[in-house]
Amino acid sequence: MEIALENVWHSYDGETYVLRNISLRFRSPGTYLLIGPNGAGKTTLLKIVSFIIRPSRGRVLVDGASFWDLDNASRDSIRGSIVYVHDKPILVRGTVKFNVELGLRLKKRVDESIVEYYITRYGLKELENKSVNRLSAGQAKTVSIVRALVTEPTVLVLDEPFTYLDSTRSTLLIEDIMRIVRERGGMVLIATHYMYRELKALATEFVEIVNGEISSHAKNVFANS
Amino acid sequence: MAESIFSITIRSLYVSSVASLLAFIAATLLSLVASQLTRRRAEMVLSFFESLVGVPTTVIGLLVYMLLFPGGPLGFLRILYTPYAIIIGEFFVALPMAFTTMFRHFYSLRDSVRELVLSLGEPEKHVPRLLLRELTPILVSSYLTSFSRAIGELGVALIVGGGIEGYTNVLTTAIAIQTSIGNYEYAIWIGLILILITIAITFAVKIVGEYILWR
Ligand SMILES: Nc1ncnc2c1ncn2[C@@H]1O[C@H](COP(=O)(O)OP(=O)(O)OP(=O)(O)O)[C@@H](O)[C@H]1O
Ligand SMILES: [Mg+2]
Numbered sequence: 001m002e003i004a005l006e007n008v009w010h011s012y013d014g015e016t017y018v019l020r021n022i023s024l025r026f027r028s029p030g031t032y033l034l035i036g037p038n039g040a041g042k043t044t045l046l047k048i049v050s051f052i053i054r055p056s057r058g059r060v061l062v063d064g065a066s067f068w069d070l071d072n073a074s075r076d077s078i079r080g081s082i083v084y085v086h087d088k089p090i091l092v093r094g095t096v097k098f099n100v101e102l103g104l105r106l107k108k109r110v111d112e113s114i115v116e117y118y119i120t121r122y123g124l125k126e127l128e129n130k131s132v133n134r135l136s137a138g139q140a141k142t143v144s145i146v147r148a149l150v151t152e153p154t155v156l157v158l159d160e161p162f163t164y165l166d167s168t169r170s171t172l173l174i175e176d177i178m179r180i181v182r183e184r185g186g187m188v189l190i191a192t193h194y195m196y197r198e199l200k201a202l203a204t205e206f207v208e209i210v211n212g213e214i215s216s217h218a219k220n221v222f223a224n225s
Numbered sequence: 226m227a228e229s230i231f232s233i234t235i236r237s238l239y240v241s242s243v244a245s246l247l248a249f250i251a252a253t254l255l256s257l258v259a260s261q262l263t264r265r266r267a268e269m270v271l272s273f274f275e276s277l278v279g280v281p282t283t284v285i286g287l288l289v290y291m292l293l294f295p296g297g298p299l300g301f302l303r304i305l306y307t308p309y310a311i312i313i314g315e316f317f318v319a320l321p322m323a324f325t326t327m328f329r330h331f332y333s334l335r336d337s338v339r340e341l342v343l344s345l346g347e348p349e350k351h352v353p354r355l356l357l358r359e360l361t362p363i364l365v366s367s368y369l370t371s372f373s374r375a376i377g378e379l380g381v382a383l384i385v386g387g388g389i390e391g392y393t394n395v396l397t398t399a400i401a402i403q404t405s406i407g408n409y410e411y412a413i414w415i416g417l418i419l420i421l422i423t424i425a426i427t428f429a430v431k432i433v434g435e436y437i438l439w440r
Binding site: 050052072076080082083084085086092093103106151 | 337338340341342343344345346347348351355358359361362
């Protein structure tokens, strides 16, 4: 799968552009790291790549087809393979387990063994029947990441996944990212301020955004090691 | 001998729950429609209804009276001084309350639920169902709040209901009428029942808010 942005501009208010003339290409298998200061436009860019936001100008191409010009059925089917994890987790009323299963429930394919596996792996077992409004910041973040992982997406987009996560869980997540890319041939996009060594080694490409524009764009010469 | 307190209470509960149920349904539909508006327009609609909450119930009673009296536009229905007239009047009393207590949440939750559904790679058609699920406790407490406003109002019940014993007499009109004829003990008992109902609803709203909200 290939997702490409072609001369993408975006404005939330119709006046100021928070992304200006962005052209980028993301291919699977691959791991892409998005870096840049606060307010640079990373979240906006990731939401455009995940088809949550429609850009004000420019095209988003999926294997050459312009996503926003497709009919609803094709859009829905493309969307089905991509999952975006918010920087601030959005959880719904209910228990940890309910939230973890939410994506699968919507897709009508709850797989208990996968849910069980990830809940245990990320240390949520004791919390599984707890209401999500009583979680710590890191626990809530973990729930939202696990909710994405259990759907086994082909494209996983992570917005600041490591904030609030302890080092054990960060390491687990990096392992899972590696698995998606290397074993399943998927694609992972990550916006982060934390640069773990393992993550750096894993990256196919680094993209730096400053003030809505790409300021540097580098292939990782150490990748695939 | 005045009508039994029990039958007045039953009538009151019936009239007010039907009126607030209708108001609740209307407010929910209105919220669904209004949540499609831009934020500025939505704020305007909300302010409009917020100001309606403050309209005295006697004024609403008067307006409904003018609608239903024999020479009025709906006079042919012949429902003035019937329970239906009170239901219509209390509908307008409860509607602004129901709308203002639910709409703000509709608006903010709709955005986050939409983001969530899309972020999970799911089509937007799942949004209403999940939104409704998220809103349930808010809807329940909105209904209870508007019900307690309807059952506690006097203006509409007196003006378009008339407080006819055995027919349109409700708790509030019974208090007003019995007090005016010096039957204080009876009036006090009814007052106590009204207070009890209000307290029960307040507790129910609290429980819904605190315990069911995040279950
Ligand atoms: N919903 C919104 N409405 C209006 N403006 C927004 C909205 N979301 C973001 N912006 C603006 O767009 C710009 C880019 O924001 P974005 O969230 O993409 O930055 P970011 O690179 O993710 O920052 P951070 O590192 O803090 O997460 C910012 O100036 C922000 O104020
Ligand atoms: Mg961001």
